[in-house]
Amino acid sequence: MTTSFSVKMLLTSTTVGLTLLFGMPAQASSITVPDSMIVETVNGQNVSIKNTIGLSRGQQLVEINYRDLFQDNADDSGHWVRSESLYLTLEVAENQRYELATPDIYSAEAARDFLDNPQVTLSINGQQHKSVALLTQSQLLTQLVLR
Template sequence: MKTFITIAALTLVSLVSFSSSAASVSFPDSLSVTGINGDTKFDTHEIQLAEGKNLIELKYHDIFEVNADDSGAWVKSAPLYLIMSSNEQAQYQAMTPVIYTAEEAYDFIDNPVITLKDAQGESRDITLLNLHQLMAKLLLARE
């Protein structure tokens, strides 16, 4: 019993210290976080960032009505990657462009640019990387 209380207390302390000193990012419903810094199986829309550089794996998915008597068509992306630095207790909100049709969704997947807005209202556009672009960036950075 004493071991369980000790583990619970340590877990609570680590959660409190982690959440109070970390930046966070929230993503729209159409972007699911599937990995952070090599850890997988998140399937969430809001994450805590580690201090320093973070590699966030995302997947785009949304359903679009094709015609009135259809149940809809899913549009899904392969993994997309966001490299983001965090060194403060900032809160960010990621936004995709307004996407009304499956064609617009495929255009977004081909050129995935999101807007990242901070708590002060300042925003910047960031291009998400596909796997090939990520690998090229990592390999070229090592030279």
């Protein structure tokens, strides 16, 4: 029994090692979004719901949704402010950490104002902070047509 168990362990270890070596693409770059945002897709491919998503090198189209719950007072059950899909185009370099940050939003009114003109701060490796506009679907299509 111990020989059979050892062979199974060796085969399992080898399979896992080969899968890790050849079966999964390395994604050394990533994007992190605040808790109020969800990355829905990258280049049209669904991604798992996490705050940090791996990115491949090159031009990337990131689909993001904003959503946050606001309460006016302690007795208020609150209400959600949600966006339609918003898009970020990003030229991704290798081994970079991209991070999006929204302005400080403390009320539903401020959230709606933000969604009227969704500007976020993009930082790369904790530096190079720049303001970036998130595009609506119609703005993205217009931008693509004009290229």
